[in-house]
Amino acid sequence: MFMKFIENVPLAQYTTFKIGGPARFFCSVSDEKQLVEAVKFAKKKKLPIFILGGGSNVLVSDNGFSGLVIRNEMRGMGGAGSGNIIASAAGENWDDLVKYTVEHNLCGLENLSAIPGTVGAAPVQNIGAYGVDVSSVIKLVRALDTKEMKFVEFGNKECQFEYRDSLFKKEKGRYIITAVSFELTVGGKPNISYRDLREYFAGRQSHGSEPKTEKISLFNPLNWFHARNDKADLVVRKYEPSIADVRDAIIEIRANKLPDWKHWGTAGSYFKNPVVSREKYIDLKGKYPELSAFEYGEKMKIHIAWIIENVCKMKGLMAGNVGVYDKQALVLVAKPGAVASEIVSLANNIMKCVKEKTGIELESEVQWVN
Numbered sequence: 001m002f003m004k005f006i007e008n009v010p011l012a013q014y015t016t017f018k019i020g021g022p023a024r025f026f027c028s029v030s031d032e033k034q035l036v037e038a039v040k041f042a043k044k045k046k047l048p049i050f051i052l053g054g055g056s057n058v059l060v061s062d063n064g065f066s067g068l069v070i071r072n073e074m075r076g077m078g079g080a081g082s083g084n085i086i087a088s089a090a091g092e093n094w095d096d097l098v099k100y101t102v103e104h105n106l107c108g109l110e111n112l113s114a115i116p117g118t119v120g121a122a123p124v125q126n127i128g129a130y131g132v133d134v135s136s137v138i139k140l141v142r143a144l145d146t147k148e149m150k151f152v153e154f155g156n157k158e159c160q161f162e163y164r165d166s167l168f169k170k171e172k173g174r175y176i177i178t179a180v181s182f183e184l185t186v187g188g189k190p191n192i193s194y195r196d197l198r199e200y201f202a203g204r205q206s207h208g209s210e211p212k213t214e215k216i217s218l219f220n221p222l223n224w225f226h227a228r229n230d231k232a233d234l235v236v237r238k239y240e241p242s243i244a245d246v247r248d249a250i251i252e253i254r255a256n257k258l259p260d261w262k263h264w265g266t267a268g269s270y271f272k273n274p275v276v277s278r279e280k281y282i283d284l285k286g287k288y289p290e291l292s293a294f295e296y297g298e299k300m301k302i303h304i305a306w307i308i309e310n311v312c313k314m315k316g317l318m319a320g321n322v323g324v325y326d327k328q329a330l331v332l333v334a335k336p337g338a339v340a341s342e343i344v345s346l347a348n349n350i351m352k353c354v355k356e357k358t359g360i361e362l363e364s365e366v367q368w369v370n
């Protein structure tokens with residue numbers, strides 16, 4: 001099919017921040033052949049390429065992007081081989097895929113319900129929520145290597161997944177993902193270890209199952225820290241909800257906690273939760289006893305929203321057309337008319353305060369496009 005490369009397309013309409021200037025050239029691709037054609041067009045004109053999915057993790061500069069923006073609209077999903085493997089084209093809506101897996105009683109993606117964006121972007125920043133990172137279930141990623149101009153497939157290990165990071169982010173722009181497959185568990189047991197989920201299910205009976213209780217060990221120093229500040233944590237209630245229950249719970253929790261991006265401009269959490277050594281966490285805990293964190297391998301991932309809210313006192317703060325969301329301090333929001341420079345300036349102020357109070361350099365989770 002004949003491809004159209006449109007000039008000077010405003011990008012704000014393609015992002016959930018609803019901010020940003022125009023793309024020099026813009027096209028949509030619905031299959032791998034069109035993708036190759038688009039990349040060849042950019043190479044011939046010596047233009048940089050930016051691959052756009054749902055635009056829910058980007059902040060586009062007010063000056064726009066001086067290259068070719070390729071919008072991924074590749075569709076299609078379904079079983080691939082054995083019953084627990086699902087494959088999806090990169091342009092599919094992420095939450096449609098999660099819904100599909102839950103409807104087919106495949107466990108693994110339900111905690112990632114209601115995250116905006118496309119399937120192709122999920123491996124890029126190794127999306128995660130409610131105690132689950134997508135890297136735990138990704139089997140294969142298929143991509144166009146724009147340097148070698150050939151299609152390649154990466155197994156899970158080769159993707160070099162880390163917290164909100166991967167090979168695709170490290171080698172920025174080199175790989176354009178066209179499909180992803182996931183290895184799920186038929187009828188598996190969902191992960192409800194995350195505090196919000198434990199609290200949600202506390203006191204509820206799910207599918208008639210009886211709640212069980214478990215005592216946590218106070219010999220683990222981290223448990224001791226948590227217990228010292230929250231006696232209720234001494235006894236952890238355990239429930240056995242279905243994966244559909246977990247999906248419903250997450251949709252409800254997220255609706256109460258996150259701004260509706262169809263009305264507000266936002267890209268969700270603007271900053272990554274910092275991962276620090278255990279010593280650093282214990283040190284911070286001494287200074288801020290209410291600060292919490294959870295184990296991340298050998299290290300600790302800190303709930304930095306607590307610092308932004310309680311130490312920097314910036315939760316709910318509005319600065320012109322932009323602000324810190326009043327229900328979740330990691331989330332920045334924008335009113336109609338906001339510009340990218342306002343978001344950058346607010347983000348810099350938050351980073352400055354967090355650095356002063358904790359010594360931690362916050363990293364942006366959102367991709368800057370210019």
Ligand SMILES: Cc1cc2nc3c(=O)[nH]c(=O)nc-3n(C[C@H](O)[C@H](O)[C@H](O)COP(=O)(O)OP(=O)(O)OC[C@H]3O[C@@H](n4cnc5c(N)ncnc54)[C@H](O)[C@@H]3O)c2cc1C
Nearest residue numbers: 053054055056057116117118120121127128129177267268
């Ligand atoms: C309200 C809200 C809540 C959110 N909650 C979460 C959350 O809980 N957890 C979480 O992890 N994220 C969350 N996000 C961030 C975002 O939804 C995810 O990062 C999502 O995966 C981005 O998908 P996208 O298609 O919109 O990517 P885009 O924003 O379009 O692109 C993001 C990056 O991925 C690259 N990219 C996109 N598609 C491809 C491709 N096919 N090949 C190669 N590179 C590609 C882009 O070039 C860009 O660098 C949230 C965002 C919003 C607005």
